[in-house]
Amino acid sequence: MAELSYRAWQDGDDLTLREIWGDAESAAAGAFRAALAPESEANPWRRTIVAQDQGIPVAAGVVYSTTLHPQRLWAFVEVAKDHRRAGVGATLLTMLRREAEGALAAGLVSTAALRTKVAPETSGAAFAAAMGLSVLQRNRVVEVAPAALKLPAFGEGTEAEASARVQDLATGSVELTDVVGRYYESVNTWDPTGPLSPGAVQRMFLDDLTGAHGALVLRAEPASAFGASVQPSKKGRIEAFAVSYSQGHLPTEDGAPASAASEVFLGVEPKLAHEDAVRAVYDLLALITHQYPVLLELDDSMEALAAVVNPMIEVGAAKVRGTETLVLGE
Numbered sequence: 001m002a003e004l005s006y007r008a009w010q011d012g013d014d015l016t017l018r019e020i021w022g023d024a025e026s027a028a029a030g031a032f033r034a035a036l037a038p039e040s041e042a043n044p045w046r047r048t049i050v051a052q053d054q055g056i057p058v059a060a061g062v063v064y065s066t067t068l069h070p071q072r073l074w075a076f077v078e079v080a081k082d083h084r085r086a087g088v089g090a091t092l093l094t095m096l097r098r099e100a101e102g103a104l105a106a107g108l109v110s111t112a113a114l115r116t117k118v119a120p121e122t123s124g125a126a127f128a129a130a131m132g133l134s135v136l137q138r139n140r141v142v143e144v145a146p147a148a149l150k151l152p153a154f155g156e157g158t159e160a161e162a163s164a165r166v167q168d169l170a171t172g173s174v175e176l177t178d179v180v181g182r183y184y185e186s187v188n189t190w191d192p193t194g195p196l197s198p199g200a201v202q203r204m205f206l207d208d209l210t211g212a213h214g215a216l217v218l219r220a221e222p223a224s225a226f227g228a229s230v231q232p233s234k235k236g237r238i239e240a241f242a243v244s245y246s247q248g249h250l251p252t253e254d255g256a257p258a259s260a261a262s263e264v265f266l267g268v269e270p271k272l273a274h275e276d277a278v279r280a281v282y283d284l285l286a287l288i289t290h291q292y293p294v295l296l297e298l299d300d301s302m303e304a305l306a307a308v309v310n311p312m313i314e315v316g317a318a319k320v321r322g323t324e325t326l327v328l329g330e
């Protein structure tokens with residue numbers, strides 16, 4: 001192979017590279033291809049490098065910041081199949097690291113640490129490990145079958161008791177926004193977000209553009225400040241929430257059959273003790289899957305959800321859709 005030349009990303013490279021690369025090897029690689037774009041100085045900071053063989057682009061790599069998770073930069077490298085295992089990927093990653101270190105020194109980014117996303121047992125996973133990145137998180141999209149969990153019984157089983165515990169909430173709700181944001185922060189301590197403003201939580205999970213179209217919450221039993229004999233006037237606080245989305249919100253494997261299941265973001269009040277959180281997840285998941293299947297995104301860091309869903313996967317009541325995604329980082 002002749003010596004390759006390296007240059008910054010130019011308009012039109014995406015079309016050329018897509019033709020040379022063919023289909024993406026994984027959903028993660030497919031999503032990252034969209035990040036190959038001209039450099040930018042801020043929000044996000046980005047550098048994109050292309051490797052050319054005799055004037056023709058054959059490989060590219062990108063590194064970029066995100067405001068949401070400021071402690072690492074995303075990095076991705078792709079090399080045409082007939083140019084692999086010749087050190088091109090490693091060269092690109094080394095160049096990207098140098099760009100990141102330069103940007104850190106210039107105060108353009110707050111870190112030069114990298115992370116990437118790969119599917120297990122792919123070239124990308126082997127490469128990232130060889131480059132010194134280790135697994136930070138595993139992410140799966142799981143379909144939970146209907147009627148696999150026992151419906152909760154509230155109090156004496158009256159309708160009033162049920163409606164005090166389970167409630168539809170508008171996605172604009174301040175109370176919902178607060179618990180969703182604190183939950184997201186609590187399950188992302190491995191790649192911290194920093195405190196999220198209500199506006200950021202709305203934009204990420206709840207406003208119309210996210211596809212969110214409804215939320216169901218499970219509340220604690222309402223307690224009266226004047227003792228059990230006095231009818232409580234306030235609702236109990238939210239213990240668990242399920243936000244449902246129109247289809248296409250979750251990443252799915254290219255070519256995987258579409259599912260009829262609706263996509264749901266299910267989480268809990270992070271201050272709950274583990275066993276209470278597991279019970280709240282169980283009860284809410286039982287309610288939302290009573291008749292219909294749902295699709296959930298499950299990170300191993302979502303301990304309460306994992307405690308309910310992992311045993312369901314083992315017995316076949318829930319199925320992992322597509323392949324797992326690993327986030328590797330330093």
Ligand SMILES: CC(C)(COP(=O)(O)OP(=O)(O)OC[C@H]1O[C@@H](n2cnc3c(N)ncnc32)[C@H](O)[C@@H]1OP(=O)(O)O)[C@@H](O)C(=O)NCCC(=O)NCCS
Nearest residue numbers: 076077078079084085086087088089090123124126127130
């Ligand atoms: C991952 C990828 C970029 C590697 O590009 P490359 O030019 O072949 O990588 P290099 O030749 O620099 O490999 C460096 C080291 O990574 C490891 N490695 C790379 N590909 C590997 C594979 N398929 N199997 C096992 N180890 C591999 C090896 O240790 C290799 O060193 P060696 O060849 O001396 O054994 C390329 O396979 C690719 O484009 N994959 C699809 C895109 C992707 O998944 N990217 C995610 C990475 S961030």
